[in-house]
Amino acid sequence: MAMAKSSKVSYVCQSCGAVTTRWSGKCDSCNEWNTITEEVIEAAVPKGLSVVKGGKGKGKLEIQDLQSKTHPLPRQKTGMNELDRVTGGGLVPGAAILIGGDPGIGKSTLLLQAVCALANQGKACLYVSGEEATDQIRMRAERLGLGQTNIALAASSSVRDILSAMDEGTDLVVIDSIQTMFVDNIDSAPGTVTQVRTSALELIRVAKKRNIILFLVGHVTKDGQIAGPRVLEHMVDTVLYFEGDRGHQFRILRAVKNRFGPTDEIGVFEMMEKGLEEVANPSALFLSQNQDNIPGNAVFAGMEGTRPLLVEVQGLAASTAYGTPRRSVVGWDSGRLAMILAVLEARCGMNFSGYDVFLNMAGGIRVSEPAADLAVAAALMSALTNKTLPPNTILFGEVGLSGEVRPAPQTDLRLKEAEKLGFELAILPENSKVKSGGGLKQNKIKHVQDLAALMAG
Ligand code: TYD
Ligand code: MG
Numbered sequence: 001m002a003m004a005k006s007s008k009v010s011y012v013c014q015s016c017g018a019v020t021t022r023w024s025g026k027c028d029s030c031n032e033w034n035t036i037t038e039e040v041i042e043a044a045v046p047k048g049l050s051v052v053k054g055g056k057g058k059g060k061l062e063i064q065d066l067q068s069k070t071h072p073l074p075r076q077k078t079g080m081n082e083l084d085r086v087t088g089g090g091l092v093p094g095a096a097i098l099i100g101g102d103p104g105i106g107k108s109t110l111l112l113q114a115v116c117a118l119a120n121q122g123k124a125c126l127y128v129s130g131e132e133a134t135d136q137i138r139m140r141a142e143r144l145g146l147g148q149t150n151i152a153l154a155a156s157s158s159v160r161d162i163l164s165a166m167d168e169g170t171d172l173v174v175i176d177s178i179q180t181m182f183v184d185n186i187d188s189a190p191g192t193v194t195q196v197r198t199s200a201l202e203l204i205r206v207a208k209k210r211n212i213i214l215f216l217v218g219h220v221t222k223d224g225q226i227a228g229p230r231v232l233e234h235m236v237d238t239v240l241y242f243e244g245d246r247g248h249q250f251r252i253l254r255a256v257k258n259r260f261g262p263t264d265e266i267g268v269f270e271m272m273e274k275g276l277e278e279v280a281n282p283s284a285l286f287l288s289q290n291q292d293n294i295p296g297n298a299v300f301a302g303m304e305g306t307r308p309l310l311v312e313v314q315g316l317a318a319s320t321a322y323g324t325p326r327r328s329v330v331g332w333d334s335g336r337l338a339m340i341l342a343v344l345e346a347r348c349g350m351n352f353s354g355y356d357v358f359l360n361m362a363g364g365i366r367v368s369e370p371a372a373d374l375a376v377a378a379a380l381m382s383a384l385t386n387k388t389l390p391p392n393t394i395l396f397g398e399v400g401l402s403g404e405v406r407p408a409p410q411t412d413l414r415l416k417e418a419e420k421l422g423f424e425l426a427i428l429p430e431n432s433k434v435k436s437g438g439g440l441k442q443n444k445i446k447h448v449q450d451l452a453a454l455m456a457g
Helices: 081-086 107-119 134-143 159-165 193-209 282-286 334-348 370-385 411-420 448-456
Strands: 007-013 036-042 096-101 125-129 152-155 172-176 213-219 238-244 250-258 266-272 275-278 297-304 307-319 327-330 355-361 393-395 425-429 441-445
Touching: 007 193, 036 193, 081 250, 081 266, 096 107, 096 193, 107 125, 107 134, 107 172, 107 213, 107 275, 125 134, 134 152, 152 159, 159 193, 172 193, 193 213, 266 282, 282 307, 297 370, 297 411, 307 370, 307 411, 327 334, 334 355, 334 370, 334 448, 355 370, 370 393, 370 425, 370 448, 411 425, 441 448
Parallel strands: 096 213, 096 238, 125 152, 125 172, 172 213, 297 393, 327 355, 393 425, 425 441
Antiparallel strands: 007 036, 238 250, 250 266, 266 275, 297 307, 307 355
């Protein structure tokens, strides 16, 4: 079959977008399996697609001064505090925001709620779905109690049609999802890297030119049948991931890239019968009801961005039935668990070798702070010795290889949150800078041995 002169076939990884000349089972760039598919790559930039016309200047390049003559447009606060916090204090006009997440996690629900919130402030919002019919979106809006909101709906996957609707009067456009979109002068099917990239590029260009906030929904897929959001991460201004456990109601919105704000903030939501509800005090969500008097339990006073978050750490040591003991961890780094176990064995003389060790961050949250070390050490010690920590205790601090306990940032915020939730004692690193401290009793320790002594005594 004769191929058009301007195109050639390449093999593209649907996970990371790497292009190779030969098919292989495993992508050499990202090491994913079965993600490489054949795609037709256009040799030249497709013509006649872009509706943006260049301005005046030298040749075709539009030259501008560094000093702006126009005031930057103010950020748009949606009024959903959790979303506003994660985006760095509201949405920036002209910004392209990618929301990635597993299918069914609640991306469409979140965006429909955000769009309706903005529409109620008088903004002109367009919600384009390439996955659902407008009736389905209407039904969802009814369910969310937002049926009367004034937003424009469209069921389309043609980028050309969508671009023509993105006029100057539009404030915000949602594309749900970018993997269903196609640009009609490219041969590849929707969902392939070529289509996803080109569609996104066109949409982003027009959004920037016209100061439209652009939300792109991107499904995360494990099997590589459609291009994942990672192929778009460098093209957009902000990348948010919507995460959660199917078994739990809460959802976490996390910024992994943000040109207009910090990337360590999280927003916490609960998926309810009538949509997503914001969780203003997440600590209460991750603490189980009776934490005391159970060996193996310890409460970590953590930070997620600017917000303190108390998390219950649960450890269990059970005699090993087979040769090699198991080490199993949920919500934390397994390498870090191995390190803490080694430190406890080498520096405190504890012996875990005959035990299967399980570690769990309760509630299904993922903790990545090194300051969780001390709470993990306490949970493991307690699990092994069957001794409990003093009641209503929180811990935080990084543990080094020699067993030394190192200070963690934002001590005061952690202590204040713990006090607010009724905790009485804090076990913290010796050199912690405590300014206010509050009403919490503080037990400052230097070494994990001090923790062992405290628990024994
Ligand atoms: P959805 O937003 O369609 O997910 P995504 O766009 O990420 O694929 O959410 C789908 C799930 O959320 C579905 O399993 C039903 C549930 N859900 C609720 O529990 N309550 C609600 O009010 C809504 C709208 C959905
Ligand atoms: Mg959806």
